[in-house]
Amino acid sequence: xxxxxxxxxxRPVVMDVFRFLPDEETEPRFQRYEIPYRDDDVVLDALNHIxxxxxxxLSFRWACRMGVCGSCGMMVNGEPRLTCETFxxxxxxxxxxxxxxxxxxVARDLVINMEDFMDKLPTVKPWLVPAxxxxxxxxxxxxxxxxxxxxxxxxxxxxxxxxxxACPVYGLDETFIxxxxxxxxxxxxxxxxxxxxxxxxxxVTSHEGIWECTYVGDCTRVCPKEVDPAGAIQxxxxxxxxxxxxxxxxxxx
Amino acid sequence: MDRHxxxxxxxxxxxxxxTYLVFMLRELTxxxxxxxxxxxxxxxxxxxxPGSFSGLFDALDSPVGLVLHAIVLAALLFHSITWINLTPKxxxxxxxxxxxxxxLIAGANYLGWAVASAVLAWLVLK
Ligand code: SF4
Ligand code: FES
Numbered sequence: 562x563x564x565x566x567x568x569x570x571x572r573p574v575v576m577d578v579f580r581f582l583p584d585e586e587t588e589p590r591f592q593r594y595e596i597p598y599r600d601d602d603v604v605l606d607a608l609n610h611i612x613x614x615x616x617x618x619l620s621f622r623w624a625c626r627m628g629v630c631g632s633c634g635m636m637v638n639g640e641p642r643l644t645c646e647t648f649x650x651x652x653x654x655x656x657x658x659x660x661x662x663x664x665x666x667v668a669r670d671l672v673i674n675m676e677d678f679m680d681k682l683p684t685v686k687p688w689l690v691p692a693x694x695x696x697x698x699x700x701x702x703x704x705x706x707x708x709x710x711x712x713x714x715x716x717x718x719x720x721x722x723x724x725x726x727a728c729p730v731y732g733l734d735e736t737f738i739x740x741x742x743x744x745x746x747x748x749x750x751x752x753x754x755x756x757x758x759x760x761x762x763x764x765v766t767s768h769e770g771i772w773e774c775t776y777v778g779d780c781t782r783v784c785p786k787e788v789d790p791a792g793a794i795q796x797x798x799x800x801x802x803x804x805x806x807x808x809x810x811x812x813x814x
Numbered sequence: 815m816d817r818h819x820x821x822x823x824x825x826x827x828x829x830x831x832x833t834y835l836v837f838m839l840r841e842l843t844x845x846x847x848x849x850x851x852x853x854x855x856x857x858x859x860x861x862x863x864p865g866s867f868s869g870l871f872d873a874l875d876s877p878v879g880l881v882l883h884a885i886v887l888a889a890l891l892f893h894s895i896t897w898i899n900l901t902p903k904x905x906x907x908x909x910x911x912x913x914x915x916x917x918l919i920a921g922a923n924y925l926g927w928a929v930a931s932a933v934l935a936w937l938v939l940k
Contacts, residue, residue: 583817639830666818674818707911729834732823776900777837792903799904 574598574607574649575656578619581667589667591658592616598653604644605633608659608671621671628785631721635671636660641726643785662726664735675722681738684764685746690757708753715748715793717786724780724790736769740780740790743771747793750800762801771797840896846889898923 573595581589594611602610605623612619623633626645633644638658649657665673691702724740731737746765750758765771774794781791824830828838860866873879901923902916 581819583819589819663821664823666820668818705911707908710911710913711908729823729827732827775837775841777834778900779831779833779837782833789903792906795900795904796906 570598572654577656577658579660602649604647607649620669631719634662634721634723641723641783664726664732681742685742686761687745689755692756702754712748712751715744718788723783727779727783737773738769744790744793747797766801843889843893846886847893850886
């Protein structure tokens, strides 16, 4: 018989948490915690309960608790998730396995080092490179709702890095610029006010750029903001390839 | 930089998730597509000399030949369907401020596939 709600709430939440203390240990280990079940807890609440009541040495990142800041991403039972949006009752009473986001170096416990992404991000120039610069006195660049719709989806990224953890290409080769950064490049390429597509080409179309993507597509599946980085990268491939063919057919044009 | 713990992807990473496995199968089945296309080209190229093929055709007209064809057909269908389903991601079209329905783009590909298959079938079977 399936356990009823009252049975479930009587049972403790079992969390197997990845621990790594660089000053004391050379190898990580898993530590099991058992804490009281509360129906409306998210995984981040459970971790905060552990930190406050059970083990203050546990380290993890979080800030907004509402899926906006992008800092609470972790592997929850092997899937990259925002822990502030992942409810404990999705897994309870099965044990919940918490690990730092895959493919990134672990600094301590559940805290990853994302310097690699921070270094790569500016290389794709994720800002408006105005097509026709004009002085501020002439006012803002206007945009129609359709022009906004063309890139809006790709602009919703919160830099949570779940997509990098889902991407086996990045896992195998960390030089890959990766889903979020390439999606942002495409977001600006699609912006009617932007003229930076050619400037971005040498990085975006380099070997570490869009052409390294083999379209596994898992980045899009795990993205909490429905950015669809895989789609953005495929669009970029088509768009840059079309430019290249045009440049071959119409030299100088 | 402080000491970090670096995790490596296992060699069998693509067995870890269904999405990875589907991707791997999509890539691997492309080998069947190319191999069978080459085989068909050789057949067409030598078609005016049936003698050089009689042995081959006898071999194909057997349970083993049928099973081989069934495997190739399954691989081709898997590859083509997963591939066509991705086309709307690559080709995002806009018509008068409205995005063209992604199903229409995949649908056009399926239609093209069906028409090409029908024409070929007609040519071969007529
Ligand atoms: S594209 Fe999505 S998954 Fe990737 S960093 Fe941005 S919000 Fe996170
Ligand atoms: S804590 Fe900010 S996104 Fe989860």
